[in-house]
Amino acid sequence: MDFKNFYKSLFLLILFFSASSLFAQTTVITGTVTDASNKQTLPYVAVSFTGTTIGVPTDNNGKYRLSTTNATLKQIKISFLGYKDAFLSVEPGKEQVINVKLFPSAKQLNEVVIKSGKKPKYRNKDNPAVELIRQVIENKPKNRPEAYDYVEYREYDKMMFGFINVSAAFSDRKFFKKYKFIIDNRDSSILPGKSILPVYLDEKLSQNYYRKNPEKKREVILGQRGVNFGPAVDNEGVKQYFKHLYNNVDIYDNDIFLITSQFLSPISNNSPNYYKFFITDTITDAKNQKLVELSFTPRNSNDVLFEGMIYITLDGNYAVQKAVLKINKHININFIRSMEVDLDFEQNPDNRYHLSRSNTIAEFGATKKEGKSGLLGMRTITYKNYVVNHPRPDTAYTKQSEESTDEAKSRPASFWEHNRLDTLTTAESKVYKNVDSLRNMPSYKRTVDIATLLLAGYKGFGKFEIGPANTFYSFNPVEGLRLRIGGRTTPELSKRYYFETYAAYGFKDEKWKYFLSATYSLNNKSIYKFPQNYIRVSYQKDTKIPGANLQFVQEDNFLLSFKRGTNDKYLYNDFYRLDYVHELESHLSFSGGFKNWRQSPAGSLYFNNTINGQPNSINALTTTELTGSIRWSPHEEFYQGKIYRVPIPNKYPTLELDYAAGVKNLFNGQYNYQKLDFRIDKRLYLSQLGYSDISLAAGKIFGTVPFPLLTIHQANQTYAYDIDSYNLMNFMEFVSDHYESFRIDHHFGGFFFNKVPLLKKLKWREVFSAKVLYGGLTDRNNPALHPSLYQFPVDDKGVPLTYTLDRTPYVEGSVGIENIFKFIRIDYVRRFNYLDHPDVPRDGIRVRVKFDF
Structure with missing residues (x-):
């Protein structure tokens, strides 16, 4: 259920606009371009509206799709090196199919040798395009910025998201008239042929320094x-996730991470x-430098x-010197209609050349069908003021204690007007004010309130909220029907003090369970925000299944009431706790308690157990522990949900060391x-072979x-x-006082x-996945050798x-299929x-819900 809250919110918005959007009249032209002499399709032919920059290349099969909302454009131009240009009329505002035959511009030989009706087979051997790309690969190291001893530059990073083709008639509807100031803020200049309604904008201006030896990188945020x-x-969290989708693109990397997927770089x-490579043109740039236009396409679409x-x-x-990277419509990525x-x-x-501008634009939708409503995201990064091999003092490459991100986040509008390295469109410039106005509208607050209840399970009442809703009702063999109600305070009450509570009742055991906590924030920030620094x-007083520790969910979640096999061994727990958590900006965190x-x-x-040879029954076990933990997760980013992060x-590892000491008396x-x-x-990325999550x-x-x-x-x-669990292991089936485990989940x-x-x-x-568990029990903790210890259940x-595990490790593995209906994973799990x-399954089918691209 990764990114659960965010994905559901995203698609709720998409479907909301899908249901009611009226689209502008669009001219849509599709067709195939072929060679008039041999009828073979022609890839990478330029098709454009005459006199404009609105155009597309044909794909590997010679097909193209061109569209615009500009009703004045009535002619298209088709051009390709070695062929005569073709000019054809089109009908504005309609969908039409125009197939084109191009005639060679040079005279053809009279003698033609026909070997086969099939296309000549593409080969790497003796292919000048492949020889050229191998030269590019060989020279990659010296063309990267890291080839210099010192580099510095200024960077402007702009991220925009907006809805596509929202008609002007939409804002005239009675229900949406109050949102007219937002809906009418459309822009057709951002993407030719489409009307964009910006709803999200984020900007960052920074100064960057790099030193090769010893290697140091420093980013000074000037404005955010x-x-x-x-x-x-x-x-x-939304900002971090959007930037996760739109990672920085370095074409010199072997792999490029975009839209949660790893693309193989064409170089x-x-x-x-x-890839298949083709030399399609030779051009001269503004500085009279010759460039080769090298086209490429996947061998498998x-x-x-x-x-x-x-x-x-x-x-x-x-x-x-320039690159245009696109995806085709057959690519195995969900919800992406197009990307460039x-x-x-x-x-x-x-x-030498340095990157001066990177622009990534993608269109999202519930389906890949063109012309439907959806979402468009664009990230533009502009680089200026490049200085190379100019050494600075050591302090320039090390973060200074006096640097303040709070100051950078409070820059006035005049700062941005004078320091932006790019420009905002008229529609983009209104987004900040429009969202501020929207946030203060009662109807917006009610909509967010309902969405929070449906998606996160909490109903807000200002300073207090009730939830989570999926724990209100559940059942288990010990408690029978279990009803629970709970809630917690919000930052509206205080950013320093937080309280959380719940009460639950089991109708079979007729016992009350409850929880109460009080938290004090030491840094005057919400305890749900990074970096956390609080005492709790x-x-x-509640029930618990020994050995159950399900990821991200409570055990009394209604859906987890359904279990296989016998699962009636529970604990009644009474916990008194004092916890201290302190996170650092470096993502090193400490906790104690x-x-x-x-x-x-x-x-x-x-x-x-047995005392003096006589059986003895024990009502309760009391333990007092002092705990400590250290965790390091470099460059960690996350979306903060209502219940969990x-x-x-x-690509960076996460390391955690936990310590606990029991203190007798x-x-x-x-x-x-x-x-x-x-x-x-x-997470280990393996390029075209996918990725592995390894643990x-x-x-x-130590002790008895x-x-x-x-x-x-x-x-x-x-x-x-x-x-994280062993899916064919029974609760309490294995115990150890020492263990080692390995898990791999490969996609x-x-x-x-x-x-x-x-x-x-x-x-x-x-x-596929594999889980291996080694473990064992030393003699001092073996109840068969020490009858005074608690006996294992029978x-x-x-x-x-x-x-206990003997010298043979516990092993289970699975093979499965994911992305069924875009969000279901089904695994066949085998225990070896x-x-x-008793009562252990040899194999089974398990299901997981995961929203992913």
């Missing part, structure tokens, strides 16, 4: 400005294995690859022990403890596929299915239900050993 949709929306080291053109210098450096990246380069004094005291924990068996679970994946604590747990998570973990307990305090390995008896992204004709149309994607026939344990 963005729209604010109100406290119900994590505005900073990647192995690009000739995935479903693969995550670009098509387009790059312009290469012939000065011996083989540098990229335009890269422009300028010449340095030493005649809390008390909780105190916990007094009383756990009593519930359901069919029991605590028994949703991390935005990147402190607040009735019964055991002395120490516990260490370490975990590292990393390594290890832990050890009863089995409820051992590591109870994380099982999952629901029918949902849980990434191929359609690498194999894209090559199968019947499957490529479905756009399904392959996925069923009513005396068959053991809880085990320990199959002699």
Whole structure:
């Protein structure tokens, strides 16, 4: 359920506008361009409206689609090197098909040798286009900015999102008249042929410094400005996610990350294995420098690859002087109708080239059908004032303590007018004021309130909100029907003090459960915002399944009430806690705390041991712990939801070390022990082979403890596929006092299915996972050797239900298909050993819901 809140909000808005939009009259022309002499299709032919810059190239099959809302354009021009230009009339405001035959401009030989009716097979061998691209690849290192010892430049970054083709008649409808000031703010100059209604804008101006040896990078933010949709929306998280979709594009990288997908660069080291290259023209730029126009297209149209053109210098450096990167309509990416990246380069004094402007524009929609309403996003980055090989003092490359981002965020409008490296359109310049006015409208607040209840599960009442709604009703074998009501305060009450509570009642066990916490923010910022710095005291009395720790959700979520097998071993827990959390801007975080924990068996679970040869029943186990944790997640970004943070994946690892010490006789604590747990998570990008989410973990307990305090390995008896749990392991099936684990969840992204004709149309994607768990129990914690320790549970026939791992690791794996109906993943999961344990499944089908591109 990754990016759950954000995706649902995004598509709610898209569908909202889809239902009622009226579209402007558009001229749409489609067709195929062929060679008149041999009837073969011609790729990369330029098709444009005569006298304008509105045009498109034909694709690899000679097909094109051209559109405009300008009713005065009545003629198109078709031109291609080596062929005569063609001029054809079109009918404005209509959809029409115009197929074109181009005639060669040079005389043809009278003798023609016909070998076959098939097109000549494309080959890399003896292909001058491929030889040229290999020269570009060979010279990549010296054409990157990092080739210089010192580089500095100013950067202006603008991100805009808007709705497409919202008709003027839309604002005249009775319900939407109050929003007329927003709906009428349309712009047809941003993208030729489309009317854009901007609703989101973010700007950043920065000065950047780079030093090669020792390598240092520093960004000084001079100004930052963005729209604010109100406290119900994590505005900073929205910005981070949008920039995650529109990453900086460096064509010299082997892989380019865009729209949560990894594209292979056309000048990647192995690009000739995935792309077809064609030399389509030779031109001369404004400085009389000769450039080769090199066109390229994917060998497989479903693969995550670009098509387009790059312009290469012939000065011996083989540098990229300009690039146009597009995607085709068959690509295996959801909700993207079109995307184009335009890269422009300028010449340095030493005649090398640096990136001067990057413009990424993409059109989103619930379907890929053209002409429907949707969303358009554009990120434009402008680079100016390049200085190379000019050393600065060491302080220029190191972040200074006096730098203040708060000052950069409060720049007046006059600052932006004088310092922008680009211009805003008239419609863009009105976005800030329009969103501010919208945010203060009662109807907008009501709409956000309803959306927050439906999507996040909370109903706001100003200083207090009730939720989450999906926990109001649930059931389990111990409590039977369980009803719960709860809520928490909001920053409207205070940015320093926060309170949260809930009460629940089980109709079968006839017991009340409740929770109460009070939090004090030490940095006078919301405790839900980064960086967190707070102290919290809390008390909780509730049930818990031993070993269950489901990601992002509460155990009393209604959907998790449905479980396989026997799951009636519960705990009644009483927690008294004191927690301190401190996050640093570097994404290094610390936490510490105190916990007094009383756990009593519930359901069919029991605590028994033997004292002086006699069986003994234990009502409760009390533990007092001192805890500490350190976590480092460099460059971490996330969207802050109402209940939890949703991390935005990147290539950097996350490391966490947790420590706990049990203290005997402190607040009735019964055991002395120490516990260490370490975990590292990393997403590994493998270019066209997709990506892997890898996790390594290890832990050890020092001391003698009863089995409820051992590591109870994380099982999952629901029918949902849980990434972090063992999906065919029963609750409480395995315990250890030392363990090591490995998990890999690999997503191929359609690498194999894209090559199968019947499957490529479905756009399904392959996925597999493997989970390996080593562990064991030392003699000091083995109840078979020490009867005074709690005995492992057995069923009513005396068959053991809880085990330790021997020298053989627990192994389970799965193969699956994701992107079914664009959001469903189905896995066939197989358990490979320990199959002699009672009531364990050998295999099973599990489902996961995931919204992704």
